[in-house]
Amino acid sequence: MACRPNLVVAAVLALATLPACTNVVRSGPAAPYPSEIAVTKVLLDPWLNEFAHVTSVRERVLGNGLPMVQVDVTNRLPVQKHFDYKFQWMDGDGMVLRSATGSTWSTDILEAGGTVTLTSLGPTAAARDFRLELVRGGQ
Numbered sequence: 001m002a003c004r005p006n007l008v009v010a011a012v013l014a015l016a017t018l019p020a021c022t023n024v025v026r027s028g029p030a031a032p033y034p035s036e037i038a039v040t041k042v043l044l045d046p047w048l049n050e051f052a053h054v055t056s057v058r059e060r061v062l063g064n065g066l067p068m069v070q071v072d073v074t075n076r077l078p079v080q081k082h083f084d085y086k087f088q089w090m091d092g093d094g095m096v097l098r099s100a101t102g103s104t105w106s107t108d109i110l111e112a113g114g115t116v117t118l119t120s121l122g123p124t125a126a127a128r129d130f131r132l133e134l135v136r137g138g139q
Contacts, residue, residue: 042131045136055072068119068122080110080111082108082109082136083134086105089129090129
């Protein structure tokens with residue numbers, strides 16, 4: 001019978017060393033806007049920085065080898081704002097890639113409290129990185 005307490009102690013120690021499985025559920029009021037994320041690839045001018053916040057960046061490579069990126073930008077003001085933007089793509093060495101359609105300014109509108117998704121397709125399969133610039137509309 002002297003072995004039984006040792007067996008109990010050994011079983012308790014074995015269970016204590018198993019990884020704990022927990023399921024955490026957090027509840028509370030929903031945020032009015034998606035959380036802002038820190039992205040060094042997106043450059044906002046000071047005017048836009050006051051209200052436009054990058055809330056998501058998604059990147060993938062398509063079946064043909066071309067990279068694609070989508071960037072969500074949210075307006076935290078109760079009024080719509082016009083802005084201009086352009087994507088630039090770089091190769092693995094950081095050199096800017098030129099293309100017939102790339103690096104041109106486009107215009108879009110951030111609706112009051114809304115989110116816009118900006119999408120760009122890399123000009124070649126050699127594109128490895130991107131930069132997105134956003135400035136006040138009409139620049």
